[in-house]
Amino acid sequence: MARTAGMYSLELRGVDKQYAGGVKPVIALDDVDFAVEPGEFVAVVGPSGSGKSTLLNVCGLLDDPTGGRRLIDGTDVTNLSERERTAARKESIGFVFQDFHLIPTLSAVENVALPTAFDPGDATDRAADLLDRFGLGDRLDHDPTELSGGQKQRVAIARSLINEPDLLLADEPTGNLDTETGEAILGEFERVRADGVAVVAVTHDELVEEYADRVVELTDGVLSGGVRVDDRERDGDGNDSEAADPDFPWLAGDGGEP
């Protein structure tokens, strides 16, 4: 599937997420519109409990929205079975966690190759190339315990890229790192997005906001600035053409535009 001009790496349209609560349901996301273009770096900020983690889980196909639609690279992935979601995560999404979450029994290069561990063929060479790219070419066979925080986070980024994702989701990527290392990691994100990968980082760190193209704020489940202003204007006529292509209703309306 060729990448159409104007297609988003990730798009949420009117997404709601509710959790069953004691008396009435807890609303974690409230009619969220969110779109990220290939190569764009978006920082999501907001107080704790505002639904940032939920947003990331919904974007990362770890959780399903209660309402609204979700698209990755132009394909509707709102209602996938658990199996399909797992496959889609592997295919299109990379995760970078605050705690790195490397597998302690695997070496650096094996951690990078982990998502492909059960596939036919050996991804070790690719994993080694990626680590080399992040300056860890001499640490391939080190265990995670033998690596510094910054090195672990680089291994985690390499792992998130092993399947060439469209979207990289980062949960407080600099949260456990000192400023200097954090800056270096953000520098790595710059390179990642230079390859056309969209990066969404949930963060409290002002440094991340500096590196981001766009900062969106989530407050009590309401997202402001989720879609760029020029994009939002384009959306005006999107709804009439929904019948044209159930998978890409807004694209059918926008198709002619660059």
Add this chain to the structure above:
Amino acid sequence: MTDTETDGKRFARSGRSDASGDSDASGRSWRPAPSWRPAIAMAGRNLRRNRIRTVLAVLGVCIGVLAVATLGIFGNVLALGADDAIGDVGTQIVLSPNADAGIESLSDADVAEIRRAVGEPAVIPLYTDGALVSGATDQTFTTVYGVEEPGLAFEAAEGRLPERHRQGAIVGAGIASDLGVGVGDTVEIEGAQIRIVAVLAETQTFSPVAPDDAVFLPESAFAADGYDQVLVVSESGGEAREAAESIRESVNAREDRVDIFELAALVDEIDEFFDLLGTFLLGLGAISLVVAGVSILNVMLMSTVERRQEIGVMRAVGIRKRDVLRVLLAEAGLIGAIGAVLGTVLTALIVLGFLFATPAETAVVLDPTNGYYLLLALVFGVGVGLISGAYPAWKAASERPVEALRD
């Protein structure tokens, strides 16, 4: 997300790895492969993480397998040994004339009818009498049989059993040692001097005719009209039972001409007892294997709870539930398999030690049926590992990654 896109990415990927295929990756031990290999490799590393816990779980299975295998083999050896000792009791039938029906002896016609009835088994008619037998120094009162074809029922330890017994005496092992005589010596029976042509091998088992303490003479030495006993020698207990049944249906059809003395039924009872004993012993062993299974269950539950986040990460980065399940099942299976192999080897060593330390008969201990118990224990050990690992593995692999990743 379509199939073609997936394939396209795959091809692009493999092309790239070919281009850089000459890196130092060739010597690495951990290689992703499509089957269970990566799962087993990962499982092995996970087991090494908490060595003491793994060793204890392996020990549990090892003891369980040891218990099943040794108790199983022990019961089997007892049964085989008993069979060996009493087996012949069940294969011999002794027929005697039924005095209650006024029959004093069995004629040649009776013997012929018995031969027709039993078919395969050897039929040996016997004259029976008691007589004083003297050697050079000692003398003893003993049973004397008249027999024409001694080779059908007995074996010689010294000398040769004649095909047709025409002259000379064949003495049982007990008589030979009591009187201190051997082949070539002469014994005096009822005033007649008779040369010994053969000494019988000592019988290992109980036989209704007690050949150890008997002397066998040619039929011509007896002046009786008919035979006093007919010995029927079969190959197996089952054949003996059939022979006895045929005699009841033919020779004894109209009137009970012969009394039938058979021990096959008794042998059946004894066999049944040893079967029961063997099952009981296996059951005892199985209890310890169940305990081992519970310990695997415990170990797997603990380690999957500890690794909850790790498993969540694996699921989040796109590893399928079934592959996570494989890793965890491989861990439980490895514990079971290693424990089972150790237990089996230990059992084999114990059986060999038993062989050297006690006078048990080699043939009984090394009987191939004992191998069946070793195999059974091995399969049980691996099976227990897989069964007790199944629930924790399924539980951990099924957890939603979003829950598992939550701190």
